[in-house]
Structure formats: structure tokens, C-alpha cells
Amino acid sequence: MIEKQLMGLAEELDALTAAPAARRGPRCSVGALLETVDADTAASLHTVLDTASVSATAIAEALSRYGGTFTAYTVNRHRRRGKPNGCRCAR
Numbered sequence: 001m002i003e004k005q006l007m008g009l010a011e012e013l014d015a016l017t018a019a020p021a022a023r024r025g026p027r028c029s030v031g032a033l034l035e036t037v038d039a040d041t042a043a044s045l046h047t048v049l050d051t052a053s054v055s056a057t058a059i060a061e062a063l064s065r066y067g068g069t070f071t072a073y074t075v076n077r078h079r080r081r082g083k084p085n086g087c088r089c090a091r
Contacts, residue, residue, distance in 0.1 A: 031089035
């Protein structure tokens with residue numbers, strides 16, 4: 001009887017991993033911007049985000065000059081995407 005219950009549990013747990021993750025909170029503003037800009041701008045933004053020597057503050061200030069509100073915290077959170085303390089954008 002216990003074996004049968006555990007088989008049901010295993011199937012239910014597998015179903016949880018296959019289900020899409022529930023989105024909590026607002027969308028990442030950096031990720032949203034990346035979806036709206038042209039390919040060249042997106043490539044430049046990806047490059048600067050992956051360049052550790054460029055500060056998050058400098059990136060946030062540059063993005064804010066072209067519309068929207070971006071902070072160094074938002075940029076750093078996007079840089080940590082895929083990690084537990086990062087945003088939910090794909091790596």
C-alpha cells in the first residue's frame with residue numbers, strides 16, 4: 001500500500017516540475033527593454049551587462065536617459081539572472 005502511495009506521489013511531483021512556473025511580482029525592466037529594442041541595441045546591451053568592469057550605476061544612468069526608470073539594483077539583479085537572487089529572465 002505504501003509503495004502505491006509513493007508512486008502516486010512521484011507522478012504528482014513530476015507534474016509539478018513540468019508545470020510552468022508561476023510569475024510573482026513585476027516583470028524585470030531590463031528584460032522588458034531587451035524585448036523592445038532592435039537587434040543591434042540588444043546585442044550592445046547584452047555585451048555591457050556581461051562586462052563586469054562597467055558599473056551597474058553607469059548602465060542604469062545610460063538606460064534612464066533613453067526612457068524608463070532603471071536603477072543600479074535593477075541592473076545588478078538582471079546580471080544575476082538564473083541565480084536565486086537574480087531576476088527570472090533566461091540566462
